Amino acid sequence: MEIFIDTADIEEIRDAAAMGVIDGVTTNPSLVAKTGRPFKDVLVDICEVVDGPISAEVVATDYDGIVTEARSLAAMHENIVVKVPLIAEGLKAVRTLTNEGIRTNVTLCFSVTQGLLAAKAGATYISPFIGRVDDISGSGMEVVEQLVTVYRNYGLGTKVLAASIRHPLHVVQASMIGADVATIPHKVIHQLLKHPLTDIGLERFLADAKKIPNG
Numbered sequence: 001m002e003i004f005i006d007t008a009d010i011e012e013i014r015d016a017a018a019m020g021v022i023d024g025v026t027t028n029p030s031l032v033a034k035t036g037r038p039f040k041d042v043l044v045d046i047c048e049v050v051d052g053p054i055s056a057e058v059v060a061t062d063y064d065g066i067v068t069e070a071r072s073l074a075a076m077h078e079n080i081v082v083k084v085p086l087i088a089e090g091l092k093a094v095r096t097l098t099n100e101g102i103r104t105n106v107t108l109c110f111s112v113t114q115g116l117l118a119a120k121a122g123a124t125y126i127s128p129f130i131g132r133v134d135d136i137s138g139s140g141m142e143v144v145e146q147l148v149t150v151y152r153n154y155g156l157g158t159k160v161l162a163a164s165i166r167h168p169l170h171v172v173q174a175s176m177i178g179a180d181v182a183t184i185p186h187k188v189i190h191q192l193l194k195h196p197l198t199d200i201g202l203e204r205f206l207a208d209a210k211k212i213p214n215g
Contacts, residue, residue, distance in 0.1 A: 001175045004183040008032045010045045012186035024052035026183040047077040055105045057083035066093035074102045083107045091121040098122030112146040119158035131164035145177045
């Protein structure tokens, strides 16, 4: 399973990239707004740090606007993947963009039927939002599992990108189900590293190392 980092904070991206654990980046308008910087400046910096898919989201909701924004974003760098909302106008745009060779990440997916339509339209990635489905007493991971199954049943090439990940268990479950990608916040990436036995073991090794005679 590929791991993307879900952030627009360039320092978080540099930190994760330095560990060698990320394959790409996902952003959205909310994440970019937190940086207080112009959208395209943020994208330029990210493209300089990560050599992999970088999702950048359009804000238009009509076909012409989505296609125009998408073409502009895709022209910025070969690694840009255009995030498009899962609405009728979005799917129309996805069909056009796919035919033009522009990769897309269809976002705000909450059901297998939505994901099936996105795949039929030619989406490169589908982003089911696990945490947000869980928030309304549904099972976000079940949506991921259903999409993985349906796509494999019919040989659909769209990749399942598990999004809205809240904790390490989501990552474990997504990888066990067979999601192609998980996009993970910086905090959760570091949580994946943590285990009390690792901390205890390291502490003991360092204490014993001090007992080794010099010379």
